[in-house]
Amino acid sequence: MGRPPCCDKVGVKKGPWTPEEDIILVSYIQEHGPGNWRSVPTNTGLLRCSKSCRLRWTNYLRPGIKRGNFTPHEEGMIIHLQALLGNKWAAIASYLPQRTDNDIKNYWNTHLKKKLKKFQSAMDSTAQDSTTSQFIPKSFSDRKSLDFTTESSNLRLSQTSTTYASSTENISRLLEGWMRTSPKPSNTILLKEKLDQDNDRLENNDRRICSSSVPTSLHCYRPKVEEEAGGDLMSHEDYESILPFENLNNVVWDKSNSDSTTVTITKDCQNSGSDEDHSTILTEKKQKSENTPPLSFLEKWLLDENSTGQVEEIMELSPIF
DNA sequence: AATGGGTCCAACCGCAGAGGA
DNA sequence: ATCCTCTGCGGTTGGACCCAT
Numbered sequence A: 001m002g003r004p005p006c007c008d009k010v011g012v013k014k015g016p017w018t019p020e021e022d023i024i025l026v027s028y029i030q031e032h033g034p035g036n037w038r039s040v041p042t043n044t045g046l047l048r049c050s051k052s053c054r055l056r057w058t059n060y061l062r063p064g065i066k067r068g069n070f071t072p073h074e075e076g077m078i079i080h081l082q083a084l085l086g087n088k089w090a091a092i093a094s095y096l097p098q099r100t101d102n103d104i105k106n107y108w109n110t111h112l113k114k115k116l117k118k119f120q121s122a123m124d125s126t127a128q129d130s131t132t133s134q135f136i137p138k139s140f141s142d143r144k145s146l147d148f149t150t151e152s153s154n155l156r157l158s159q160t161s162t163t164y165a166s167s168t169e170n171i172s173r174l175l176e177g178w179m180r181t182s183p184k185p186s187n188t189i190l191l192k193e194k195l196d197q198d199n200d201r202l203e204n205n206d207r208r209i210c211s212s213s214v215p216t217s218l219h220c221y222r223p224k225v226e227e228e229a230g231g232d233l234m235s236h237e238d239y240e241s242i243l244p245f246e247n248l249n250n251v252v253w254d255k256s257n258s259d260s261t262t263v264t265i266t267k268d269c270q271n272s273g274s275d276e277d278h279s280t281i282l283t284e285k286k287q288k289s290e291n292t293p294p295l296s297f298l299e300k301w302l303l304d305e306n307s308t309g310q311v312e313e314i315m316e317l318s319p320i321f
Numbered sequence B: 001a002a003t004g005g006g007t008c009c010a011a012c013c014g015c016a017g018a019g020g021a
Numbered sequence C: 001a002t003c004c005t006c007t008g009c010g011g012t013t014g015g016a017c018c019c020a021t
Helices: A019-032 A039-044 A052-059 A070-085 A089-093 A099-127 A163-181 A191-204 A237-240 A297-303 A305-316
Strands: A246-255 A259-266 A280-287
Touching: A019 A052, A039 A052, A070 A089, A089 A099, A191 A305, A237 A259
Parallel strands: none
Antiparallel strands: A246 A259, A259 A280
16 A cells, blocks of 8 residues: 555666766756756656655765765764764764765764674673773663674775776766855755754753754755855855864763753864854763763763874774773 | 675665645 | 655665685
């Protein structure tokens, strides 16, 4: 009785996209802008369903997507945000605007889960003789789906790009210029506005975080740089400057409430010239679990921009553990 | 060189929510 | 209120690739 799958029509092509298809899709979007995906296959002659076109654009062809290896800092952010938010990849991706949720999800499933599992097992093995196990966030230790494979996934980190992957990167680069001058898509809203809304929600929600308070799909409302109308659109620099975690300089754990722990993460907005409205990037009210410390050293280094070396160190999981 | 197993990731699937008619 | 379309999201998978034998 359910709706038939959207892509099961006869004649609808599946499988990897070819460069020719990408060019057709990109050309069409250059002309009409993203959106109204239903009409894309019809108008372009692409033998793809609308959903496939949207996904291809969102995950690969859209300008501003960073491909290639994740930096240790990005890894740390993903690990921390995953611990905070769970598998809310879109929400996590909103804090890494250059990465897609699909990318982050894949990276988590293929790399980080294993690393964390190794880390956890290593910590478990030393838990008997010390209190170090308390440093593992409960959110990590509760993860049930972590698989325990210990193969050397790092060896494959650099293998990813195929020739065609680099060609899509080139298409994205080409589009960068277009995005700077094209009219604003209908679904684009100001990031500032969005953050204000999020902050308002946070205020109204007793400054506690919930999944809906996290800006989702930030890509969709990433402001255009050098927007023609000027107005209060942010510059690219402003936009980058308010990215959460980029300049974290203050992490406050509020334990005043005995039933919960609230962490408020703030950053300097030195570049934006405004340090009040957007300074509170992420406020979380975590349910306080039995022995979970409010801020483990692990979380701290994840949040500490200057701890990249430590991130790499722990990520490499030296035999010390 | 052949091949079999392991790994990775691009793409697909199915569901749910939003919004309009 | 209901239906339909569009879009977003998270989970899953198939094929390509790598490596050891």
